[in-house]
Amino acid sequence: MGLLSRLLFKNYTMEDFDRDVKAWFGAGQPTMAGVRVNEQTAMRYITVYSCVRVLAETLASLPLFVYRRRSDGGSDKARDHPVYGLLHDLPNDEMTSLTWREAQMGHLALSGNCYSIITPNRRGQPVDLYPVGWHLVEPVRNQETGKIEYHINDRGKIEVFPAERVFHIPGLGYDGIRGYSPIRMAQEAIGLGLAATEFAARFYAQGMNIGGILEHPGQLSDKAYERLQRDVEKSWSGLKNAWRPIILEEGMKFNRIPMPLTDAQFVETRKLNRDEICGLFRVPPHMIANLERATFSNIEHMSLEFVMYTMLPWVKRWEQTINWKLFTKQEREQGYYAKFNLSGLLRGDAKSRAEALHIMRQDGVINADEWREMEEMNPIEDGSGKVYLINGNMIPVSSAGQDEAKSGQEPAEPANELKPLRKILWKGR
Incomplete structure (x- = not known):
């Protein structure tokens, strides 16, 4: 573990995170809805949090292995390579592979970038990977060498790292070096969602649910006005006092001002905003518990589209960056590469997984021992599980x-x- 990594992650609290975010980006850009939006405040909006969680947990749960190509065109798992243990088990001494990938994917979905410091050994192979907050890193092109280097803010002190020492996955961006922040690009839509959430909370928090006017035939003294105001706040407002009767004195009347949420199309606005955020992250609505238009048929197709059009682009970004940054040029020439197994998304559906493996078994793609290995079972002892079988009615x-x-x-x-x-x-x- 490098010195900078220790400084960045030992005793680094949420208060430190808040301070750094405000120092680098301020409190967020103001929106027309009247709220400020940045990557931190956006996570307080349930739809944003749900979408980011779906992306981060899905990618983190996918099997990830290191392989080496054989001369006959096949590949074998390279369990003896140091990158295998980093990606599959422990990228550093403080987190598991799932935790590291989940954090990195969360940064990537929110800010369009994720960073980790690579600590190499004498042969240039990585020995650990420590994530660094996206708000602490600035990719800069060196004017003398023309190469990209990374300026990392270590509590006010800037440390400069060469590109080969930083594991950086950029999202969509104008220059391919640094990705756009989806939150900044869609700040108005997210600001509308945050404003609607705050409005709903205040609507129920006021106790009387809607505004009203107290009408008095005369004029209240200052003492009487203060006592009335105190009684309203203490005994009539708040959720616990909802629907309690109001006692009025001296001919005072209470006039309710009706303002149903339907007049402001509140429900429709929240539904539309929720769908817009799902579109921003390309997450099917049913995956964040929005089953309004879901059926058994379209959920299956939307789940397949989630794999093909949402996760596959992210998976490709991860694989290409891993193969570029975590393997030396010589190792790449020797055939080492990392690859996600997207069939891991079928683990939750035992029937579909069994049917897919059964077809592969019948067509001679896998043998019995390979099938059993996928299901965490031991090979057949007599060796018969190594035989590949095909349907007897099929001939060349x-x-x-x-x-x-x-x-x-x-x-x-x-x-x-x-x-x-x-x-x-x-x-x-």
Whole structure:
């Protein structure tokens, strides 16, 4: 573990995070809805939090292995390579692979970038990976060398790291070096959601649920006005005092001002905003518990689209960055690479997983021992599990004519209008 990593992550609290965010980005940009939005405040909006959580937990739960290509075109798991243990088990001495990937994917979904400091050994191979907050890192092009380097803010002191020492995955960006922040790009939509949430909370917190006017026929003294105001705040307001009767004195009347939420299209606004945020992160609504338009049929298709159009681009970004930053040029030439197994998303559906493996078994793609390994079972002891089987009714097309010739039979005749002519021609040979 490097010195900078120790300084960044030992005793680093949420108060430190708040301070750094405000120092680097301020309190957030003001929106038309009247609230300020940044990556931190956006996570207080339930739809943003749910979408980020879905992306982070999904990628973190996918199996991730290091492989080495064989000369025959196949690949074997490279369990002896140091990167295998970093990605599969422990990237550092403080977190598991799932925790590290979950944190990095959360940074990537929120800010469009994620960073980790790479500590190499003498051979250039990484020995640990420590995440660094996106708000502490600034990619800069060196004017003399023309290469990208990373300026990392260590409590006010800037440390400069070369590109090979920083594991950086950028999202969509204008230059390919630094990704856009989805939160900043959609701050108005998120600000509207935050404002609507605060409005709903205040609506119920006021106790009387809606505003009203107390009408007095005369004029209250200062003492009477203070006592009335105190009684309103203490005995009539707040959720615990909802629907309690109000006692009025001296001919005072209470006039309710109706303002149903439907007049402001409150429910429709929140639904539309929720769908907009789902579109921002490309997360199907049913995955954040929005089942309003969900059916058994479209949920299945939306889940497949989530894998193909949402997770696959993220997976490709991760794989290419891992292969670039965590393997030396010589190791890449030797055939080392890392790859996610997207079939891990089928683990929750035992039937679909079994059916897929059954088809692969019947078509000779996997043998029994490989199937059992995927299910955390031991190989068959007598060695029969290493045999590849296929359906007996299937034969190569090229061997169909040879089998007929060996048996002395005439080739099958086509059943069409040319059959008599074909028969005459055949007998004439």
